[in-house]
Amino acid sequence: MSARIGIVTFPGSLDDRDAARAVHLAGAEPVGLWHDDTALAGVDAVFLPGGFSYGDALRCGAIARFSQVMDSIKRAAGAGMPVVGVCNGFQVLCESHLLPGALVRNAHLRYRNRPARLRVETDRTAWTRLYEPGTEVVFPAKHGEGRYVADEATLDELERTGRVVFRYLDNPNGSMRDIAGVTNEAGNVVGLMPHPEHAVEALTGPSTDGLGVVASVLTHLSEGVSR
Amino acid sequence: MTRDLNVAVDTVGVADATPDEKQPWAELGLKDDEYQRIREILGRRPTQSELAMYSIMWSEHCSYKSSRVHLRQFGQKNPKTPRLLAGIGENAGVVAIDENIAVTFKVESHNHPSFVEPKQGAATGVGGIIRDIIAMGARPIAVMDSLRFGAIDHPDTARVLPGVVDGIGHYGNCVGLPNIGGETYFDPSYQGNPLVNALAVGVLPRARLQSMQASGTGNVVILLGAKTGLDGIGGVSVLGSASFSENAEDDARPAVQVGDPFTEKLLIEVCLELFDAGLVVGVQDLGGAGLTCALSETAAAGDGGMHVDLELVPLRAEGMEPHDILASESQERMLLIVDPAKAEEVLARSHRWGLLATAIGTVTGSGRLVVDFHGQTVVDVPPKSLADEGPVYHRPLAEPNDLGLISVDRAETLPRPATDEEIRQTVLDMAASPNLCDKSWITEQYDSSVFGNTVLATPHDAGVVRLDERTGVGIAISLDGNGRFARLDPYVGAQLSLAEAYRNVAVTGATPIAISDCLNFGSPEDPHVMWQFERAVTGIADGAQKLGIPVTGGNVSFYNQTGRDAIHPTPVLGVLGVIDDVARRIPLGLGKTGDTIALIGTTLDELSGSEWANVVHGHLGGVPPKVDLDHEMKLAELLARLAGTEQLAAAHDLSEGGLAQAMVEAICHSGLGAQILLPEGADPFTYLFSESSGRVLVVIPRGQELAVRTACEQRGLPITPLGVTDANTDGLHLRDHFDIGRAELEAAWKGRIGARLGE
Amino acid sequence: MARVVVDVMLKSEILDPQGEAVLGALPRLGVGDVASVRIGKRVEIEFDEHAQNIEEQSRVIADQLLANPVIENFTVSIEQGSTETGPVGAP
Amino acid sequence: MARVVVDVMLKSEILDPQGEAVLGALPRLGVGDVASVRIGKRVEIEFDEHAQNIEEQSRVIADQLLANPVIENFTVSIEQGSTETGPVGAP
């Protein structure tokens, strides 16, 4: 039986279909989760997609944090379930304090859509274990509020413990230390601004490098261990 | 703020009792005879609410009173095609793609609001066109935008352009629609009247096609979406405003609306869910004229009667009077007609998404649209008199006096660059000019990939979107206008834009099947403008007939005028094509090293109205290039045929800036260089900068040259080999003339918009 | 150093989607008694020691740069501890 | 009806590019004496007539929702004309 990956739809989620396609192409079964759901429908992992949940009022992800489904996801993540947040999903994870730091307005103040060249910094997460550390990948980045910030102590801690997962090679938004994605201490929760789920088909994406993200979690799940 | 409603409301009873009450019909834009006709229709004076409704529905914007007699040509000349499932008169035209899927698309203007408040004006323009697509039963899948501003260095452009782009980006990005293309031009004629035209396209299973009919006596009328506020009712504020507020500043009822793409996204999801569940009998979006338009159009299209209790409309502002509620242009609202047995489910499903839905009335068999407010009747009219029986004008037409002089002032006689060095510099100057330079400063502010079905977007000639992942069937769309050509000859100019949009679609390998248009002109009360309008419409209608594809809908925007100066007549044409398998699309670029570069089409000495004349001489005169639609059809057929083979690696339409600019774009979009040898005897300047239509640059994989040449010859299409693509050539090498390295080309072409706007 | 605060709010008749979204989220925080939420900008401007005509300059900044008069109103207030004092009404 | 204003400002160590952009544009307006501009949010909350514990509720809203403690500070003030009064300091 293939792994079941839950994809959350908040009002205002936009890239949920894309996430489902990526999950499907990687050989897993996408399962829709509604923001109001309390149960996680027995999924093995969760994908928080991009978009503008609740219109991104106030701060991106600020309101989504209070949805019912996030309560369940927080609990499941604490118990080791793999969770990835892309773009708005990353913002939701930071707002929910599942990941450190915050995502603020791009330094150049504009929304920008450009393919981003990234370096995968670690394979010690549920979502990157199939990537060779140091691999260069290209994912589309498209956001207005993707500048990663945290205080120096947090940043140092992230570096020291190898929790910077993706780093920009051409920093598109002013993120501190070129950080594009981070993970939690256990390595099961990962957030990143660029979109791996938009890099899964040669016809529609700048690369197919993104397939490795879902493939990684499938390997992780099939081994039944958390690293 | 709160007022005693019973005292102020002008009811039908009051109107009957006070036939001689003075009414501000002139302030509302009605003519004397129009007001008299309203009185005849009603057999009494209209109430304030009725007066507001007639003034809105009989306005130029809603009634097409000046354009209607000309637009009829579309219906008369449109080729009959079984593909056309819904055409002119519907919210948007619908064309069949195959036996299961149909597509709907439409282009609309939001020019004036975008000048007043660029960000919100443009944003609500996008929001409005998206709702037209939903109203047909379709899921919106992409947007495009066609923009025209004054001179790039004018201070007002620095205000308007970033705001417009921000608005289009914000709305489209937030609502989750990829922006797959558009156009951006600068010309002083648009200084006081920038043009913001937005296109949306949607896809539907053919069985889900919706109608705007309010049919079925007893059916419930439901208002879905945002609350109704005071925005956008500037026009009717002369009604009763004296009593509204003591403070005039406070009472600024803005003509501007603020959009909320988040609510629009919910509207899309809710409407589609309701359509799929078969819960909706009729649907209409609330656009320019709010409830007034939606109520009267659905009632007129249906059984003809409707009763509405206006106090049930959820309001966002206090003290709104009935005519305010009827006229409000608050965004993100739709009107649904629903079987009473299903009304509860409709409300429940809406609320699940967090969307407001309220039953406000019922369909009746009375033949009258009756609107009550707290139990008092404020409107009682035959709905067709509002929606279908507005005034029709036959405005006078006159060719502009200056056209004779302009047409003999030909750009072909202007001084041309004489040396290779001068031509080389001209290539660079043109590439760096506002209309030709790279637009990524704008397009990077738009999401182009959400949905994961975008196969081609900016900077390709047309946007290509996959509709079905299993079959690979998809569509291509291009949006094109050229006000300079249309100023020189509106008939030919409109056809040139049509031909360009058609060719841009064909260049991707798709087969053009339908047209939508947005006609941007000055004041219809100016006979010269009206003449331009008539010529352009005739050009489009004749062109559609010739090309064998129908005009399925569009929009007219008049009064784009500052004082006596009208904008260039600017018909913007959208052409939609279908491609059986998007994997076969032909991209922009240079293919592989060693491929052959060739030009299909004929290059004549045609420089009038060209970008060269504009950039180098600031000149506009002469007659535009010839247009040959027979040739365009053959070209399109050829490209569609070649797209199915291995015979084309890349293709690019030649338009503004001619061959030189097409080469610059192809090189900048590829990693390769190009070695070009012009045909013997060709004048390099003409060859590089002429804007003769019907030309396409093609890149042919090695070994396929003969096959392509044969295919061209069979169709009588001239093809000229120009050179090869080459990984070792740095940029553009024009043998015997000059070289321009990639770095220099890119430095000229890229980064201009931001720099010129002071960023 | 003088500090001026410019508050920029959407005009009351203009839709404030952000405020609406926040209002809609309050019940989930267990807050139920709120009638409306409006969200605007607060701009803090620090003038140099020797700056003159602070109020006038602030108004220019607010009017030309910070607020969009088509849809927004603003208030300028000069903060306590400054040489000039007192809140200043909107224009 | 009680009105509460919550002001939310980016912490001083977080770069505020919007403020910087405004600062950079001031010379073009002929304003030259400004040392810094910071842009934050002003949130106006109207409580219902009968609402209780307004201050406490406002703090909950500000702390949990309106401000992100990683990057922002806030102040809550209950406006004059309300049953409770006086500005309340940040936590």
Ligand SMILES: Nc1ncnc2c1ncn2[C@@H]1O[C@H](COP(=O)(O)OP(=O)(O)O)[C@@H](O)[C@H]1O
């Ligand atoms: N230039 C045009 N060409 C073809 N059809 C047009 C044109 N202008 C308007 N129409 C058609 O007239 C009808 C009314 O137009 P409009 O008022 O813009 O529609 P809506 O009410 O949906 O906004 C629509 O079906 C539209 O497609």
Ligand SMILES: [Mg+2]
């Ligand atoms: Mg419509």
